Amino acid sequence: MARKNLIGISDDPIDADAERAAADRPIAGLNPAPRPAAAVGGITRSLSNITQKVERAQELERQLAEGLAVVELDPAHVDASFVADRLGVAAHEQQSLAAQIREHGQQVPILVRPHPTAEGRYQVAYGHRRLAAAREIGGKVRAVVRELNDEQLVVSQGQENNARADLSFIERALFATRLEDRGFSREIIMAALGVDKAALSKMVSVVRRLPIVAIEAIGPAPSIGRRRWFELAELLSPDEKAEAASAFMQGQEFQEASSDQRFDALCTFLSTSRARAKAIPWVAPDETSPIRIRETESGTTLTFSRKSAPGFADFVRQRLKSLYLEYQEETGD
Structure with a gap:
């Protein structure tokens, strides 16, 4: 896939050691060829330079394919993953990340793959928040480009989120359910989330019992675990309860609350409503x-x-x- 004018090799070092080492690596980590002991003719030097450039270009392409080189991409050419793994990010958190990158630079590259259907574009495996921050700042986004099939992409996406431990239970459960709905095997989903078969079954069962509109209205609810989401599913089980909950979640007070507060408010409303609905x-x-x-x-x-x-x-x-x-x-x- 041609990438002319879409990517630029970054010379921004990741750490001090890399910075010192970079002085002797003119392109993508390649050591310069040793100078010959004796002078050579102009034609020989020209051929040698051409050969070196070709070799360097080939090595760069190999490193890009293997994800060994960090490149700079225009955020406008990068699309989100085909499976969402978040229920939104608080505005103040995103602003804080953008301010940090603006001040210190992007220290950790995102992972992308060449877009499977759009020539000249890329698709994120992980790093959506860093990509959004780059768009807000208005600069390039530092990325590792790697050839990934769909299964490799979702496994990378899930494992990076597991390592960062910043997804809530319901976000992980919703991510697992979306992957299952797209036909991914349980083995791939378990690898992506780092869970066993029993844990995965419980995660999916919670989402299957809840109206998706309720999950999206509540949001990530970072402090709420599996047991309480099951309790909410019980409270929402009658159809009339789901209808009442939908009306309640349209209220301004509910929408202005934090995600954890929205969860608690809905549970309180449904519990009180259930008491009133006693036969x-x-x-x-x-x-x-x-x-x-x-x-x-x-x-x-x-x-x-x-x-x-x-x-x-x-x-x-x-x-x-x-x-x-x-x-x-x-x-x-």
């Missing part, structure tokens, strides 16, 4: 309780007891039309 028995004239009535934000549910009044549910069902007509006459609807 109340309806007492008949014969002092039996053939019906239990449950009131929720979205409607009313009647539960007929087959033990107290067998066949009463069918009796009411057959008379629903006449009851509704009577209701319309009385209300004028």
Whole structure:
């Protein structure tokens, strides 16, 4: 893949040792050829220079392919990974990272691969926040370019996040579920996340039981672990609960809270709502309780007891039309 005018070799050293060593490495870590003891003719020198340049170019391409060289890329030519692994980054955290890079430079390169479908573009394996910071600052982003297939990319993406330990439980669980939905094997997902089969099953099961809109509305919730996410799934299990939760999460107070606070607020709301929605028995004239009535934000549910009044549910069902007509006459609807 041609990369002309898209990348530049960085001469910004990563550390002091690299800086000292770089003085003798003119291009991509290559040592200059020793000077001949005797003078050579002009033609010989020209041929030698051409040969060295070709060899250096070939070595550079080899190092790029193996991910051994750090290059500078235009952030406009770099796209995100095809699988998101974050539920957003707090604005103050991103601003802090951008300020740090602006002051001290980008110390750690990002990892990218040549884009599999777009000529001349790249795709991030990891380093999305550093890429965003480079875009904000307006400079180049330092990167390692490596040929990666989809499986290698997601494993690199997951393992780098594991090493940094900055993804929350629900972000890791959502990342695992997205990979599974894209057809990646459990073995690849376990390698990416560094977990065993049992842990992976629990992570995926949590996400499968939760509405994705609730996860995205809450965000990463860094202090919330697996057990509490399971508890939230239990609170959200009835359909009417999910509807009530959706309305609650639209509120300004919920949206302005931190991610952990949003999680706690939703749990509190659903727990209180569940207490209000407790079924109340309806007492008949014969002092039996053939019906239990449950009131929720979205409607009313009647539960007929087959033990107290067998066949009463069918009796009411057959008379629903006449009851509704009577209701319309009385209300004028």
